[in-house]
Amino acid sequence: MNEVGFSRQQAFSWARGRYAEAGIEPAREIMALYCAACEAKEFLFAPQVLSATQTEVFRDLVSQRCTHQPLQHLLKEMHFGAFRLVSSPDVFIVRPETEYLVELALRPQGARKAKLAADLCAGSGAIALTLARELPSAEVFMVEISKKALAVAQKNLERYSDLARRITVSYADVAEPGLWSEQAGRFDLVVSNPPYVPPGTITQPEALKDPPLALWGGGADGLQIPKQTVKQAFRLLGQDGILAMEHDPTQGEILCAYAGKIGFRQARTHLDLNGRPRYLLARK
Numbered sequence: 462m463n464e465v466g467f468s469r470q471q472a473f474s475w476a477r478g479r480y481a482e483a484g485i486e487p488a489r490e491i492m493a494l495y496c497a498a499c500e501a502k503e504f505l506f507a508p509q510v511l512s513a514t515q516t517e518v519f520r521d522l523v524s525q526r527c528t529h530q531p532l533q534h535l536l537k538e539m540h541f542g543a544f545r546l547v548s549s550p551d552v553f554i555v556r557p558e559t560e561y562l563v564e565l566a567l568r569p570q571g572a573r574k575a576k577l578a579a580d581l582c583a584g585s586g587a588i589a590l591t592l593a594r595e596l597p598s599a600e601v602f603m604v605e606i607s608k609k610a611l612a613v614a615q616k617n618l619e620r621y622s623d624l625a626r627r628i629t630v631s632y633a634d635v636a637e638p639g640l641w642s643e644q645a646g647r648f649d650l651v652v653s654n655p656p657y658v659p660p661g662t663i664t665q666p667e668a669l670k671d672p673p674l675a676l677w678g679g680g681a682d683g684l685q686i687p688k689q690t691v692k693q694a695f696r697l698l699g700q701d702g703i704l705a706m707e708h709d710p711t712q713g714e715i716l717c718a719y720a721g722k723i724g725f726r727q728a729r730t731h732l733d734l735n736g737r738p739r740y741l742l743a744r745k
Contacts, residue, residue: 473734490532494522497536529666541587543594547616551609553584553675558733559654559707563591565731565740566652566705575599575649579697581635581690582606582655584675586614586628592652593624599649602641604631607674636689641697651694654707659683662709683709688719691741695723698745706741713738 467475492504498519501507511519522535533539533548540546541555542563548554567573575596580589583603593601605611611632618625633640635655657678663669668676679685687708694704704725708716713730720728725743733739 470732470734470736474736490526491523493532493536494526495519497522529670531667531670534670539585541585542591544587544590544617544621546585546587547613547620548585549613550670551607551672552613553610553654553671555585555587558739559588561734562654562705562707562740563588563595563652565742566650566703567595569703569742569744571701572650572703575703577602577644577648578650578652579603579641579648579694581651581653581693582675582686583614583630584610584654586617586630588652588654589614589628590617590621590624592650593627596650599627601628602631602644602648603628604633604635604637604640606632606634607672608632610672610675635686635693637693640693645697647699648697649699649702651697651702651704652706653690653694653704655686655690657683657687657708657712659709659711678709682712682715684712684715687712687716691716691720691725691743692723694743695720695725695745700745702745704741704743704745707739708741710737710739713741716741717743 496504496507499507499511499515525535526532531554533554534550537548538545539548539555542560576599578592578596578599578601580592580603583589583605586603589601589603605614618628656675658676659682660677678687690706698704717728717730720741720743725745728741728743730738731740731742
């Protein structure tokens with residue numbers, strides 16, 4: 462029988478339901494903290510019995526996690542696709558939604574032929590590194606306003622020095638009118654996960670551990686920085702250039718209208734894997 466299988470969204474929805482029904486505890490988190498306590502790379506190779514010192518480390522890690530310290534901060538590491546990145550309270554924790562953003566950015570016709578690409582509001586450098594890997598002939602530019610975040614990004618670039626050779630790092634505001642003036646109007650692809658959260662909308666304690674500079678979009682609706690990012694992208698992109706930007710689910714319609722108003726000829730909102738309007742894709 463030739464039946465149609467799950468779509469990606471159907472698969473995610475089904476799995477979430479089964480997990481909820483099973484009442485599964487976060488076993489992977491406990492395994493990760495166990496490995497961190499004994500400095501094991503994988504749980505398979507962790508000792509059956511911890512030493513007294515390792516036990517104290519493990520107890521401390523679990524206690525911190527129970528105060529809603531993000532797991533990534535405790536492990537000092539986070540994952541983005543195939544990348545193992547340095548994590549600290551100084552930089553935004555990368556999330557699966559942003560991995561999907563990069564996938565969407567590379568789908569449109571011509572995107573994978575990009576010779577000049579940019580990561581605006583770069584944070585840890587995760588997007589820039591992914592663009593450098595997926596676009597082996599491209600020169601990649603990244604910009605970040607936080608010196609602390611850039612220090613973390615620099616460590617991540619050092620981990621992947623072969624890719625970092627094609628990445629230019631800038632310390633600047635995304636709204637800087639003279640940003641990359643020599644390349645303005647020549648970029649083929651701009652990808653961004655800017656601060657966009659509207660005030661008062663975060664309730665998860667772990668999310669509030671991210672740097673405020675990386676969270677809040679500015680203004681009553683969180684749209685100040687996202688609009689600045691769209692405007693800068695329009696300035697940087699050449700004809701037929703593509704912008705892919707993550708945003709809050711409440712902001713899609715407004716950002717599509719704004720992109721059209723400033724000159725993008727195509728602008729539409731794409732859904733994330735939970736079915737929420739989360740991404741702006743626009744073509745100049």
